[in-house]
Amino acid sequence: MSLKMNVIRILFPALICLAIVSCSKAPNGTPTSSNTGSVRITGEGINAAEPAVATTDDGRVFLVWLEHREKDADVFLREFDAAGNANGEKVRINPEPGQAKAWRGDPPTIKIGNDGAIYVGWNASEEGSMGASNLELSISHDGGKSFAAPVKVNDDTVPASHGMHGLDVDNDGRVYVVWLDERYLAGREDMHHDEMKGSEPNADLYFAESSDGGKTFSPNRKIAGDVCPCCKASIAARGEDGNMYVAWRQVLPGSFRHIGIASSKDKGETFSTPVMVSDDRWKINACPVSGPSLFAKGDELEIAWYSGGDAGPHGFYWSHTHDGGKTFSEPMLVSEGSSGGTPVLLGDEMAWADANNIFLATIDEHSVEKRSQLGTGASPAAASIANKILVTFTRPEHNGSSVWLSILNQ
Helix, strand or coil, rough: CCCCHHHHHHHHHHHHCCCCCCECCHHHHHHCCCCCCCCEEEEEEEEEEEEHHHCCCCCCCCCEEEECCCCCCEEEEECCCCCCEEEEEEEEECCCCCEEEECCCCCCCCEECCCCCEEEEEEECCCCCCEEEEEEEEEEEECCCCCCCEEEECCCCCCEEEEEEEECCCCCCCEEEEEEEEECCCCCCCHHHCCCCCCCCCCEEEEEECCCCCCCCCCCEEEEEHHHHHHCCCCEEECCCCEEEEEEEEEECCCEEEEEEEEEECCCCCCCCCCCCCCCEEEEECCCCCCEEEEECCCEEEEEEEEEECCCHHHHHEEECCCCCCCCCCCCEEEEECCCCCCECCCCEEEEEECCEEEEEECCCCCCEEEEEEEECCEEEEEECCCEEEEEEEEEEECCEEEEEEEEEE
């Protein structure tokens, strides 16, 4: 059993044992409001998790999530309006039932191109190989009503793990994907983790791009080795300076795990030498399931992450760069906390989960204003539309978890 499965085995019962959030019934998956002002997206009796959200300029909202059964899962998409009302029925993205694979900390991704195309990245189980998966991209050109056959992003052929990915689409319609890759372990029984010590081999960080809208992908390129194997990677390809940025959690000598970042000025043909954003002094011989979040804003890049290191209080931090990722500002503590996880950056807003609650704050380089506590939840994702912020997340229930959406004014 891999460390990832051990994390699930340990944490899942704890999530179930949390206090059950009272809410009105949602027959047939019809969204209903809770006493926290949130909207329930998935129906009762469905074990749903790992949500992601994207919006269009004309006011449409698209959510994707995983629905889990005992041995398999499906990834679904559904359209909503800016008030959280559903438009049409949910659509299964994986062509064959039960193909999808995901776990806490590794949700699907969704981006919408300038032409309205909807891009969804997701993990597909490798048939006949326990633990192996392929990274797939599914595309819809009819507003999410249907999806073309998925395109495999990773180009290796021996079953291995590929996941914890980031996805972006630039203004020219080029698609970029970055992910954690374990192809170097394929067939090497001697490299399996030591379950008694709780260790797991590090991953490599890989990248691919598509110049034809996701129909085909370039040969995969390795960006970094010794990457934390359970911490999601992030990518931002829409900076006005033309740079593309990739961030991940690097494993350094001495088992320190710090946030690394690299940039590309040639659409991923080459990348800069990786830079460590902050010397957090976080020494941990385990995978914290805690990746960075990026947001490209004009000619500036913002980054947020969690640190449990000795350099400062444990909690969520924010920094920015004005020089294309060569140097970063002094890390600013956004919120002290102990639960870790991956935060979400959205312009001047940041969402995160701590102590089984979802929080939202407004941030600039001088101050933090904690705006809202959205109630019980985990694994937030966010998008904006007009003057609203949309935060989707999961809530624990007696049979697993459900997906919710909060809509707040900016």
